[in-house]
Amino acid sequence: MVHSEFPLQRLVQLASSPFQVGFARQVVRMLPPSPVAAYEPTRDGLLILAGNEAALRAQTEMLCGMYGDDLLPQPPQVRYISLGNRPYEPIMRVRVRVAGEYRDAVCADLAEREALLLGERARAGACLLRAEAPLRTLLGYGEALAGLAAGATWHRTVLDRYVPMRRPPGGRAA
Structure with a gap:
C-alpha cells in the first residue's frame, strides 16, 4: 500500500464538477x-490521506476554505493493509490529558474502544493517560472525549x- x-x-x-478526476488532479x-x-x-474525486483525524480535518478545512460549500467531504475511512491475503489493521498510540474528575469515564470509554492502557500519570489535578487502540474504534474519538x-x-x-486481523474489516474500511 502506498503511503502506509x-x-x-x-x-x-466537487459538487459543480462532472469530472471528479480533473478536480482532484x-x-x-x-x-x-x-x-x-x-x-x-x-x-471519484480526491483522496486525502492522513495520519490521524486531526490532520485529516485540517486538510479538509483547508480545501473547504478554497472551495466553500461546493466541496463534498465523505466520512473518514480506515485504510487496511493486505499481506498474503490477510488483512492488517492500524494500531494507534493515544495520549489523553484530562481533569482527574473525568479519569474513570475516559478510562471506561477507552476500554469500550478496545484500548490497552499503557500508563497513567496524575499531576496537579490532571491525569495523563497513554494507551493503544485499533484506529477503527477511534473514529470520532475527539468529539466523544470532549463530550465525556x-x-x-x-x-x-x-x-x-x-497488526493482523482475526476477521475482515467492515463498516468504514478502505
Whole structure:
C-alpha cells in the first residue's frame, strides 16, 4: 500500500464538477507536499490521506476554505493493509490529558474502544493517560472525549503499527 504511514483517508468531491478526476488532479498540482498528509486523484474525486483525524480535518478545512460549500467531504475511512491475503489493521498510540474528575469515564470509554492502557500519570489535578487502540474504534474519538469531559481535554493519536486481523474489516474500511 502506498503511503502506509497514513492509515486514514477521506474522499472529497466537487459538487459543480462532472469530472471528479480533473478536480482532484488540479488540487494535487496546486498544493505543496505535506508531511502530515498526501493526496491521490481518483476518478471519484480526491483522496486525502492522513495520519490521524486531526490532520485529516485540517486538510479538509483547508480545501473547504478554497472551495466553500461546493466541496463534498465523505466520512473518514480506515485504510487496511493486505499481506498474503490477510488483512492488517492500524494500531494507534493515544495520549489523553484530562481533569482527574473525568479519569474513570475516559478510562471506561477507552476500554469500550478496545484500548490497552499503557500508563497513567496524575499531576496537579490532571491525569495523563497513554494507551493503544485499533484506529477503527477511534473514529470520532475527539468529539466523544470532549463530550465525556466537558471539553476540558487534550488528546493526540499517532500510528504505531499494523497488526493482523482475526476477521475482515467492515463498516468504514478502505
